[in-house]
Amino acid sequence: MAEPRTEFAISVEVxxxxxxxxxxxxxxxxxxxxxDLALTGTKVSCELQVCGVxxxxxxxxxxxxxxxxxxxxxxxxxxxxxxxxxxxxxxxxQEAFVDCHALQCGFCTPGFLMMAKGLLDANPGxxxxxxxxxxxxxxxxxxxxxxxxxxxxxxxxxxRAEAK
Amino acid sequence: MTEFSTVGTSVRRRDLVEKVxxxxxxxVDVTMPGMLHAxxxxxxxxxxxxxxxxxxxxxxxxxxVAVVTAADLEPLFPRFGHIIADHFILAPxxxxxxxxxxxxxxxxxxxxxxxxxxxxxxxxxxxxxVMTAAAALxxxxxxxxxxxxxxxxxxxxxxxxGKKHTMEFxxxxxxxxxxxxxxxxxxxxxxxxxxxxxxxxxxxVHYPMLxxxxxxxxxxxxxxxxxxxxxxxxxxxxxxxxxDLARIFDLPxxxxxxxxxxxxxGYGSKSYTKVEPLASVASWMVGRPVKLVLSVExxxxxxxxxxxxxHVRSSFDAEGHILAREIDIVMDSxxxxxxxxxxxxKCVNRSFGPYRVPNLRVxxxxxxxxxxxxxxxxxxxxxQGNFAxxxxxxQAAEQLGLDGAEIRRRNLVRHGEAILPGKRGIDADxxxxxxxxxxxxxxxxxxxxxxGMGVSCSASDAGAYPISTAQVRIQFDGSVIVxxxxxxxxxxxxxxxxxxxxxxxxxxxxxxxxxxxxxxxTPYERTTGASRTSTLVGLxxxxxxxxxxxxxxxxxxxxxxxxxxxxxxxxxAVQGPEGAKLAYGEVVRKWFGGTxxxxxxxxxxxxxxxxxxxxxxxxxxxxxxxxxxxxxxGVVTVDQLVTVADIGFAINPQAVEGxxxxxxxxxxxxxxxxxxxxxxxxxxxANMVDYRVPRVTDMPRKIxxxxxxxxxxxxPYGAKGAGEGQLNxxxxxxxxxxxxxxxxxxxxxxxxxxxxxxxxNDLEDSDPPA
Ligand code: FES
Ligand code: FES
Numbered sequence: 001m002a003e004p005r006t007e008f009a010i011s012v013e014v015x016x017x018x019x020x021x022x023x024x025x026x027x028x029x030x031x032x033x034x035x036d037l038a039l040t041g042t043k044v045s046c047e048l049q050v051c052g053v054x055x056x057x058x059x060x061x062x063x064x065x066x067x068x069x070x071x072x073x074x075x076x077x078x079x080x081x082x083x084x085x086x087x088x089x090x091x092x093x094q095e096a097f098v099d100c101h102a103l104q105c106g107f108c109t110p111g112f113l114m115m116a117k118g119l120l121d122a123n124p125g126x127x128x129x130x131x132x133x134x135x136x137x138x139x140x141x142x143x144x145x146x147x148x149x150x151x152x153x154x155x156x157x158x159x160r161a162e163a164k
Numbered sequence: 165m166t167e168f169s170t171v172g173t174s175v176r177r178r179d180l181v182e183k184v185x186x187x188x189x190x191x192v193d194v195t196m197p198g199m200l201h202a203x204x205x206x207x208x209x210x211x212x213x214x215x216x217x218x219x220x221x222x223x224x225x226x227x228x229v230a231v232v233t234a235a236d237l238e239p240l241f242p243r244f245g246h247i248i249a250d251h252f253i254l255a256p257x258x259x260x261x262x263x264x265x266x267x268x269x270x271x272x273x274x275x276x277x278x279x280x281x282x283x284x285x286x287x288x289x290x291x292x293x294v295m296t297a298a299a300a301l302x303x304x305x306x307x308x309x310x311x312x313x314x315x316x317x318x319x320x321x322x323x324x325x326g327k328k329h330t331m332e333f334x335x336x337x338x339x340x341x342x343x344x345x346x347x348x349x350x351x352x353x354x355x356x357x358x359x360x361x362x363x364x365x366x367x368x369v370h371y372p373m374l375x376x377x378x379x380x381x382x383x384x385x386x387x388x389x390x391x392x393x394x395x396x397x398x399x400x401x402x403x404x405x406x407x408d409l410a411r412i413f414d415l416p417x418x419x420x421x422x423x424x425x426x427x428x429x430g431y432g433s434k435s436y437t438k439v440e441p442l443a444s445v446a447s448w449m450v451g452r453p454v455k456l457v458l459s460v461e462x463x464x465x466x467x468x469x470x471x472x473x474x475h476v477r478s479s480f481d482a483e484g485h486i487l488a489r490e491i492d493i494v495m496d497s498x499x500x501x502x503x504x505x506x507x508x509x510k511c512v513n514r515s516f517g518p519y520r521v522p523n524l525r526v527x528x529x530x531x532x533x534x535x536x537x538x539x540x541x542x543x544x545x546x547x548q549g550n551f552a553x554x555x556x557x558x559q560a561a562e563q564l565g566l567d568g569a570e571i572r573r574r575n576l577v578r579h580g581e582a583i584l585p586g587k588r589g590i591d592a593d594x595x596x597x598x599x600x601x602x603x604x605x606x607x608x609x610x611x612x613x614x615x616g617m618g619v620s621c622s623a624s625d626a627g628a629y630p631i632s633t634a635q636v637r638i639q640f641d642g643s644v645i646v647x648x649x650x651x652x653x654x655x656x657x658x659x660x661x662x663x664x665x666x667x668x669x670x671x672x673x674x675x676x677x678x679x680x681x682x683x684x685x686t687p688y689e690r691t692t693g694a695s696r697t698s699t700l701v702g703l704x705x706x707x708x709x710x711x712x713x714x715x716x717x718x719x720x721x722x723x724x725x726x727x728x729x730x731x732x733x734x735x736x737a738v739q740g741p742e743g744a745k746l747a748y749g750e751v752v753r754k755w756f757g758g759t760x761x762x763x764x765x766x767x768x769x770x771x772x773x774x775x776x777x778x779x780x781x782x783x784x785x786x787x788x789x790x791x792x793x794x795x796x797x798g799v800v801t802v803d804q805l806v807t808v809a810d811i812g813f814a815i816n817p818q819a820v821e822g823x824x825x826x827x828x829x830x831x832x833x834x835x836x837x838x839x840x841x842x843x844x845x846x847x848x849x850a851n852m853v854d855y856r857v858p859r860v861t862d863m864p865r866k867i868x869x870x871x872x873x874x875x876x877x878x879x880p881y882g883a884k885g886a887g888e889g890q891l892n893x894x895x896x897x898x899x900x901x902x903x904x905x906x907x908x909x910x911x912x913x914x915x916x917x918x919x920x921x922x923x924x925n926d927l928e929d930s931d932p933p934a
Contacts, residue, residue: 024275031274040193041186043428045379046460046852053379081186094184098176101818104654104826106183107379107428113184135860139852141377141429142654144825145860146867 010074015083029065029073030054033080041081041110052138055111056080062118081110092155093117100151104142112138116152125160128153170666170673171881174818177659179426179652189425191383191398196453199385200229202446203277204462205267205284207259210534210845211293211306214258214266214286222269222283227276230450231284232268237445244408244437250313251500251537253441258291260308260499261534262846263465268446270454293534295842297473297496300342300531308342308499308532344497345505345530347512351585352523357488361479365560370912370933371548372839374469376541377857380428381463386443387453392419393444398427400434400651401691406683408437409444423682427653431542431830433467434653435691436503464850468840470495470507470530470538473933474552484564484571488523489516493549497530502539504530515549517557518583518594518623518784519575535842542830546892550622551913554896558618559909568619568900569602583623588777590623591876591884592784592810601788604806604868614793618900620893626783626885628696630775633687634704634767636665636712640760642736642749643675646705649689650697651681655887656819657697663815664702664880668709670735698815699781699879704767706880712765719755719763720746774878781877784810785889787828789897793905798921800836800902805864812877812884821869823887831894833858836914
């Protein structure tokens with residue numbers, strides 16, 4: 001039998017804009033973003049919270065949107081990859097990813113960017129070991145990781161230089 | 165290095181900029197107006213007769229539009245497969261593996277399709293199954309396929325090897341077996357050579373069942389309207405998918421359009437047809453567009469990697485020179501052939517290594533079993549065969565008192581020497597590459613217990629079949645659009661093609677854009693695989709640019725009323741008599757007479773001239789690995805990874821290094837962590853929790869990626885392909901390093917902590933391969 005369709009009215013701030021919608025109780029944040037809001041920058045792969053491609057920030061904290069219920073985002077603020085660049089200017093992390101060749105197919109990239117942003121916002125100038133540890137939950141099948149770590153490190157280094 | 169203006173430098177890749185902003189479009193992001201969502205009902209048995217399918221309840225569920233079964237496909241050709249068209253779109257009378265598509269549920273929403281999928285009732289009668297290659301080979305084994313299928317007549321496949329291919333199926337029912345394909349390769353007199361040998365070394369290994377895990381699962385959106393089919397898909401080879409679809413619907417090729425946006429990871433696993441027929445027949449049934457996106461679990465059951473059991477017997481003289489090699493390969497290729505016949509043929513060609521082997525006998529068999537279908541994966545048969553033969557060589561070295569580098573030094577072929585009779589000689593300097601890898605390893609050798617190092621190498625007849633076409637269109641402002649049928653899956657083809665066009669036409673990279681992989685728009689490209697793009701598409705594109713330049717000179721000659729040979733090329737411009745100069749854009753505008761017009765150049769490549777000799781180039785691999793083993797736990801830590809890419813010329817060095825590290829890392833995954841495990845009829849770990857791929861914390865402590873650029877390829881500027889070479893020899897290198905660290909030779913991959921711990925403690929394998 002199909003599950004009963006309970007619907008909820010929610011209000012979420014997505015990339016700075018308040019969005020009001022009615023969603024099914026089983027709606028996952030990833031589907032809400034990709035299908036309801038057409039924010040397809042965030043990707044989905046494992047659907048089991050182990051690959052990290054679906055990572056977005058909820059109230060500044062990285063979460064796997066593939067296992068996060070949309071209703072739980074009610075009253076919170078969600079940040080996705082689409083918000084990183086503004087006015088045609090890339091975010092320093094995006095710049096560093098391109099420069100360091102930290103992506104190939106790019107499918108994992110939105111997740112890595114949001115994960116890295118979560119770290120560097122909370123812990124500016126993080127050291128290499130912290131970066132590696134923090135990115136452990138994200139899979140990249142193309143790059144072999146080194147360029148990704150280098151990209152994040154280079155931004156952390158800039159942050160340290162600026163803090164001085 | 166100033167010889168070139170654009171190629172040879174790590175230019176900023178425009179596709180990467182699109183991808184970091186989230187605006188890059190992948191097939192999963194594509195929608196079509198009015199589209200339905202599809203979910204696939206799959207078999208929950210390994211081998212069973214279908215007695216009935218009851219969709220009544222599913223059809224009554226809200227928002228459900230249709231349920232498609234094999235019976236509905238009767239007006240169509242219901243199978244696909246580019247070598248043997250044995251692959252049923254939907255299982256007709258029986259299912260051949262757990263996970264096989266049985267029905268398609270179409271609904272207005274994905275949620276409705278998922279709910280209704282569970283309401284389709286399928287009644288089965290179980291049949292005895294064959295779950296391993298050994299079981300499939302056994303006397304009186306149940307048959308996976310009772311009937312014979314015509315080969316589709318893929319010419320490039322037929323001409324692949326010099327030796328015998330058994331393709332025909334015996335007609336008599338009683339004579340049928342589960343052998344899907346057989347390949348033999350033989351020269352010299354191995355028996356005589358063995359009889360006179362100083363040392364004979366035998367070994368048997370098992371290569372694990374792997375999953376490529378392109379992170380974007382297989383998916384497609386299809387629309388069948390009025391005798392025309394349009395499909396957007398995650399396929400690496402849209403043209404070959406088009407051919408399969410045209411056969412299914414009996415449509416002219418011009419009425420089937422397949423396009424591929426950015427691909428979220430291919431690695432060979434998105435070669436050939438996957439879910440496109442499912443989405444297409446569904447759309448044909450209901451007359452509306454249909455989107456089908458698989459889950460990772462479904463993707464694993466759609467295509468996995470061929471496993472192999474390989475026996476190697478090598479004979480040596482007292483100095484360690486190879487006298488003969490005998491190799492027997494048995495692959496478990498799953499329920500349908502897909503690309504496995506080609507994987508097998510390549511495995512045979514790539515198994516004995518880039519060595520002087522005066523006497524050789526290789527026997528390869530690919531078996532049908534009641535498991536998920538296997539098909540190509542990065543390396544294409546090379547990792548399987550290479551692992552077997554390289555560990556065998558290292559075991560011989562140990563018995564001869566030589567180190568791993570020395571036995572290779574004594575046997576490697578020199579530049580230009582052939583390893584396959586009648587084929588192109590090896591266009592790489594493997595001896596030099598070996599010294600680079602070995603000295604890098606030695607330099608950072610650690611003096612600790614349970615430390616081991618291995619070097620390993622491979623040579624792959626690469627580039628696939630040399631058929632390629634390319635177009636350049638010079639606009640009236642002098643900017644340039646490149647058209648190519650090749651796909652962009654992260655390897656950097658888009659950027660590389662723009663670099664070649666900018667170089668050849670002498671224009672700024674900023675005015676070049678690239679349009680790719682749409683069978684109704686871009687020129688024909690047979691495949692994007694076998695590391696062919698830089699070499700073969702690069703050559704076709706050089707020709708297209710030369711053709712465009714010729715046209716521009718002809719037009720300029722008309723404008724200047726001189727003969728074309730009075731016009732000479734300048735970067736982005738032409739010069740005529742008395743120093744007159746016109747930029748490309750000016751030529752176009754003046755010739756057409758207005759701010760309008762364009763000039764098209766066409767480049768065609770086939771098997772002739774530089775690409776007459778097969779293979780078009782050799783893709784070699786040379787790697788060094790150093791490991792440290794924890795004797796308490798058996799955990800292997802990779803201390804060093806060294807790769808030497810004999811690339812000829814790197815058009816974008818950063819992209820090549822990226823491919824090398826990516827390929828080597830996938831190799832490390834298969835060598836240390838990854839393995840799909842069947843438990844009864846189904847996989848025990850068809851998900852990314854239990855199928856463990858390398859993570860950032862698994863990164864080798866030292867990574868040394870060397871590019872050996874000797875300009876000795878046939879591609880543009882001396883380039884050869886890259887992208888899989890550094891995966892192929894990793895298994896052998898890891899096995900040798902672990903063996904030297906623990907003192908016993910492994911006979912299988914991956915070398916998980918438990919297996920290594922057992923090796924170290926002289927215990928038997930707890931789960932020996934069947
Ligand atoms: S898709 Fe969410 S973690 Fe993998
Ligand atoms: S860039 Fe392809 S998976 Fe990371």
